[in-house]
Amino acid sequence: MKKNVVLLSLVAALGLTACDKPETQATSSAAATPDKVYKVGVDNTYPPFEFTKDGQLVGIDVDLINAIAKDQGFKINIEQMDFSGIIPAMQAGMLDVGMGGMSITDKRKETVDFSEPYFAAGVSLVVANDNKNIASLDDLSGKKVVVKNGTVGASFADKNTEEYGYSIIQVSDSASMFQEVTNGTADALMEDYPVISYAIATGGLKLQTVGERLTGDNYGISVLKDKNDELLKMINDGLANLKENGEYDKIIDAYLD
Structure with missing residues (x-):
């Protein structure tokens, strides 16, 4: 009888250990996964969309992408660079998002996917x-x-x-x-x-x-073509929310009143 009790205790102990192990591994794995931070490329010599004022980067694009990120709950890090280098940097994997008053064109659509238009330019x-x-x-x-x-x-x-x-x-x-x-x-x-x-x-x-405006283009927010559909959806959803709740108009009016 004593032998059977010992064996049952041993089986129970092993069973508890086996049940505990996967939970411990899952917890460790989750803790080791950092939050994704999306890198956004902008041109800082493009007022009123991006420019430096009192040592700080400001502008319509800066405020807009920050507001979209806040609305959708994702994190961003803004990288300043020459405008002509933004799309190549995206292709090289150095950026996730491109802005800088970027007009939506068929040529650019060969390389990037655009959000819904957010500003009529020309x-x-x-x-x-x-x-x-x-x-x-x-x-x-x-x-x-x-x-x-x-x-x-x-x-x-x-x-x-x-x-x-x-x-x-x-x-x-x-x-x-x-x-x-x-x-x-x-x-x-x-x-x-x-x-x-x-x-x-x-x-x-x-x-x-x-004279009259030479073109009738619109600005859009870009991500690398066919590579970031989830991020693009968040950008579009955030932009739609900002337009609906009035935050978009506040951002535009702050620079182009």
Whole structure:
């Protein structure tokens, strides 16, 4: 009898140990899994969408992606870089999200998936404010047009140079582009309407927009094509919520009142 009691006790002990072990492993595994932090690439020379003020990165895109992340409960880390490097950095696995006033184009759709549009933009033709000779594309024959690398303005300028007879100067940031026209090195520039309007209104630039908008594009938030469907859904859901609860309008109005 004593032998049977000992055997039963041993079996019970082994059974308890076997039941406890998987639970302990699951707990350890969960504790070892860190929270995902999504890396967001932006261009910090693109006011009012991204720019530095008092040493802090601010702007429509910055506030918007932070608000979307808060609404959807995910974490982000914003990386500042030249705009033309954002999509290549996504392709290299260095970024999860691309912004920077990024226009939704068929060319970019070959590489990235876009969110629903969040801002109606369009490219404007810009000249010095004392320029009386250029009022439209038809006046650009023999002139120099400056554009920023990787932008829709640069793409538009490249596609139409032969038709309108101008030459192109390429720079890497908006400030350099504005300076080229201000100092007379270039005759005109092509820039997104909200960006140049904000720059003229707040920066005291001696520039003016002329003619109608050259394009009718929209801005979107991008993720690498066919690689981040779950993140894209969270971005779209968050954007929809912000538009519905009024937070989106507050962000826009804070910069473009």
